[in-house]
Each structure stands twice: as structure tokens, then as C-alpha cells.
Amino acid sequence: MKVLVIGSGGREDALVWKLKESQYVDDIFVAPGNAGTEESANNVDIKSNDLDNLLKFAQDEEIDLTFVGPEAPLVAGIVELFEEEGLKIFGPNQEAAQLEGSKVFSKDLMKKYDIPTANYEVFTDQEEAINYIKEEGAPIVVKAEGLAAGKGVIVAETKEEAIEAVKTIMVEQKFGEAGERVVIEEVLTGEEATVLAFTDGQEIVAMLPSQDHKAAYDNDEGPNTGGMGAYAPAPVVTDEVLQKTYDQILIPTIEALQAEGINFKGILYSGLMIEDREPKVLEYNVRFGDPEAQAVLPLLKTDLVEIAEAIIDEKLEEVEIEWLNKTAVCVVMASGGYPIEYETGKEIQGIAEMIKESNINVFQAGTAKEDGKLVTAGGRVLGVTALGDGYEDTIQKAYEGVEKINFEDAHYREDIGQKALNK
Known part of the structure; x- marks a missing residue:
């Protein structure tokens, strides 16, 4: 089948990498993609918010299945647009995407249906x-x-x-x-974690819990960013906490949406604050997190296309979702000065050599090709993701990978995964 991935970040590079593993996928197109997706798929020069041209491309190329990476096209109604033309697309419709598109909508929903939040x-x-x-x-x-x-x-x-x-x-x-x-x-205190879940509007299945690191600097200091790294599974989400998350958050959220006449199909992202083993919702998203996807997707054993099609057809209960018994750590390498002011156009060296030497994925985000050279083109540039046996081993692998990659003024946190070690 032909697959289209919409987006241009590290999450989309990770999606392409996972989809290439699928037995069903022959060709992958990415709109607009980045220098990383260009190496493993076919980049298409259409922005992720250009819905009309994305639809035209999907029709002209006879795309069999579309994955939407970022939130903006979902909030803008790309799912309805594609479905009205008989095209398969993975993600929630515009009404369901309000969960992320409107914080007032999501907070009011939680308040109305007694879902724990601030x-x-x-x-x-x-x-x-x-x-x-x-x-x-x-x-x-x-x-x-x-x-x-x-x-x-x-x-x-x-x-x-x-x-x-x-x-x-x-x-x-x-x-x-x-x-x-x-x-x-109010400020919630405790430890943050992310529980991503697959849902077809009836069934809901949690992925391995992960932990993002939003602050720019070590020890959770500095301004908020899109995410400076992630690891999975996150030990703060114990079996007890995960069961409470199902009982108090995931299932009630889907039931609340049903009660409001909204059928949510796709990925429900629950950003949680956990204190004394009690989870509360910080925020909802309606797609894979970035960088959580770079840590969670490499641990997924089940074919992602099978899961997506089961969700679209509302048959998620028929799919057994399996995971590797490993840990994953993703360290984001960012441009110096991110998330405030930073320069781009810095040459990136060392990726190819590092990948040859070690079993590490480098998911590209803010990258481009200039005169045949790989250069920085955004705030978050790369996500260096290692798989291993246990947190200590995996953290060490990830940072060994980071040290082999160079670009001017590269900035990264040096404490990704430390909270897992402390557990």
C-alpha cells in the first residue's frame, strides 16, 4: 500500500521508520518532511496545514492510508475532508480534536464528568x-x-x-x-508522565507509559520547550497507577466524549501529574507526542498499520498489541538558545558514522540539506534514541550516540532518564 505521513518533525521521522517495518507498506510519502524523511521516504513539498493540496495529492497518488503527525491539521478538520472523499486517514475528527485545540473545552469536559485535573x-x-x-x-x-x-x-x-x-x-x-x-x-505537584493510548471510540488500549522532559535545562530548569527528551517505560506509572489511569481518566474520557456525541478515533494523549500514586490530567493531546513517539514507537512490536486500520474500522478489540521487553531513551539535540532565539544553517556531522557503529536511531526534526550538506533548520534538531536492557544501559548508549554527533552550539540536557534511575 501507499502511505502518506503529514508533518515535518522528529515524530514524523519516527513514524516513517516504524511504517517501513510494516509488511503492508510499499511506498511512503511525507508532506513536507525533513532531511531525515528524505533519506527513507518521498518528501512532498506541501505544508501540513495546506489541506486542499494534501487532499489533491492523496487523490492523485491514490494513497491508501494517511497518518497525521501534528495537531493543527486535525483541529482544522483534515479527517473529515479525507473521509468525505473516501480516503482512509488515521486521527480524530475536528470535533474530537477540540480536546487539544481548546483547553477550555477539555477542562470543561473534565469538570463535567469528574475526571481528575487541576x-x-x-x-x-x-x-x-x-x-x-x-x-x-x-x-x-x-x-x-x-x-x-x-x-x-x-x-x-x-x-x-x-x-x-x-x-x-x-x-x-x-x-x-x-x-x-x-x-x-492551580499548580499540580508530583512527577509528570505521558500515557498515550490507541482508541477506536469504544475500546481504549494504553501504550507503554513515557516521560517527557519539557524544561530546556537540567533539573527541570529554564523555559518550557516542545520537549528535550523522553524515555519509556516510565516507572512512575506503576501497574497500580496505570489501572487508576484507565479507571479514572482513559475510560471516563472516551465515555464523556460519547455522551457528548463525539466519536474519538486515533490516539489519545494524556499528560499526567502523579502524586502519591494518584494521577491527574495536566493536558490532553490528540496525536503522538513529540518526543514521546521517538521513545515509544521503537518499543512497539505490533504492526502499526494493523492497529491504525483496526481503529479506523472500529475493530481495535481484535488486535493484540505487543511490546518489546526493552527500555528506550531519546535525547533531543537542539540549537543553542532554543526555545527563545537560535541560529540555523549549522552543519551537522557524525550521524552516518554513529549509526554504523551502534544500534541507535537518530530521528531528524529541524534539519535540511544545503549544498549537499546536512544542516540545522529548527530549534529541536535531532532525537537520538537508544534501546537497551534497563535504564542505566540505555541512558549510557543514548549519550554515547549524542557525543558522536556535532554541530555548532548544540544544546542538550544531560539528565534524560535520571528520574527512572532514581526509582
Whole structure:
């Protein structure tokens, strides 16, 4: 079959790598892709938000199955667009994608159906938001209501920081229309984890739990990023915690959506805060996480195409999903200065030699080809992912891989996976 992957990041490179393993896949196209996907698939010069041209390409090429990597096309309604033309596409429809596209929608849903999450208030007026912050005090969380590429959440340690966050979002409109409303909520404490789950709207099956590292610097310091690395499985999600996640979050979320007349088919991402073995929802996403996908997908034994088609056909219960008995660690190599200001166009060296020497995947994200050379073209550049037996072994492998890759001003955290070791 012919498969189309939409997106251009490390998650999409990981999807291509996993799909190449499928017995069903003959050709893979990626729109728009990056320098990494160009090596293993066919890049197509169509942006991921250009829905009409993506549809035309899928029709012209007679694409059998489309995977949507990023959230924006899902929120924009690409699934309905493709399905109306009889094309198979993996992901939730526009109504279901509100879970990520609107923080107000997701928070209101959780409140209505008693799904554990932080207490919150919603504001459309900046003065009211600022007065609320003055009354509540800090620390406190300020969120842009809509999509902000994973960067619209500010955990403010002081009232001044929180007020500045409101102004950044609502007045300066740093995140555009995403900042027309803000959600202000209590700070949850504990340890974060991600539980991705496959669902066909009836059945829901959790993937191996993972842990992202959102802060730019070691010890969870510095500004929030799209993610500086991940590992799986995350030991903070014990069997007990996972069962509570099923009973209190995953199943109730699908049932809540059903009660609202929404059929969610695809991937439900639950970002959790876990304290005293009690999980609460920090946020929902409606697609594979990035970089969680780079850690979780290499551990998946079952053919991803089989799973996707079962979900589309609402037959997930007929598929047995199996995992490797390994650990995975992904270390993100970013441009110096990310996530604030950074330069691009830096030559990247050492990937090919490193891959020859070791059983490590390098998933490319912000990369491009210039004059035949591989160069940086974004904030997060590479995801170096190692598989191993146990956290210590796998962490060591991943960082040995990182040390063999070079580009000017490369920045990466040196503590990815340490929380697993501490367990």
C-alpha cells in the first residue's frame, strides 16, 4: 500500500521508520518532511496545514492510508475532508480534536464528568485575569486557550510572572488567536508522565507509559520547550497507577466524549501529574507526542498499520498489541538558545558514522540539506534514541550516540532518564 505521513518533525521521522517495518507498506510519502524523511521516504513539498493540496495529492497518488503527525491539521478538520472523499486517514475528527485545540473545552469536559485535573478559571478579559491572579497568589499556571505548539503554558512562580504571562498571551498576542482566552489553574505537584493510548471510540488500549522532559535545562530548569527528551517505560506509572489511569481518566474520557456525541478515533494523549500514586490530567493531546513517539514507537512490536486500520474500522478489540521487553531513551539535540532565539544553517556531522557503529536511531526534526550538506533548520534538531536492557544501559548508549554527533552550539540536557534511575 501507499502511505502518506503529514508533518515535518522528529515524530514524523519516527513514524516513517516504524511504517517501513510494516509488511503492508510499499511506498511512503511525507508532506513536507525533513532531511531525515528524505533519506527513507518521498518528501512532498506541501505544508501540513495546506489541506486542499494534501487532499489533491492523496487523490492523485491514490494513497491508501494517511497518518497525521501534528495537531493543527486535525483541529482544522483534515479527517473529515479525507473521509468525505473516501480516503482512509488515521486521527480524530475536528470535533474530537477540540480536546487539544481548546483547553477550555477539555477542562470543561473534565469538570463535567469528574475526571481528575487541576482547578481552573477561564478569562477573556485581561484585567479580570490579573485581578484573579492577585487574589489567588502564586505559584500558578497560565495557559493560552488554543494551539501554541506546546509553548503556550507558563508555570509562574510569582504573581508578577503570572501577570506578565497574561500580558504576553492576551495583549502582545505571542500565540496569536490561541491567546484570545486564557485558562488559569492551580499548580499540580508530583512527577509528570505521558500515557498515550490507541482508541477506536469504544475500546481504549494504553501504550507503554513515557516521560517527557519539557524544561530546556537540567533539573527541570529554564523555559518550557516542545520537549528535550523522553524515555519509556516510565516507572512512575506503576501497574497500580496505570489501572487508576484507565479507571479514572482513559475510560471516563472516551465515555464523556460519547455522551457528548463525539466519536474519538486515533490516539489519545494524556499528560499526567502523579502524586502519591494518584494521577491527574495536566493536558490532553490528540496525536503522538513529540518526543514521546521517538521513545515509544521503537518499543512497539505490533504492526502499526494493523492497529491504525483496526481503529479506523472500529475493530481495535481484535488486535493484540505487543511490546518489546526493552527500555528506550531519546535525547533531543537542539540549537543553542532554543526555545527563545537560535541560529540555523549549522552543519551537522557524525550521524552516518554513529549509526554504523551502534544500534541507535537518530530521528531528524529541524534539519535540511544545503549544498549537499546536512544542516540545522529548527530549534529541536535531532532525537537520538537508544534501546537497551534497563535504564542505566540505555541512558549510557543514548549519550554515547549524542557525543558522536556535532554541530555548532548544540544544546542538550544531560539528565534524560535520571528520574527512572532514581526509582
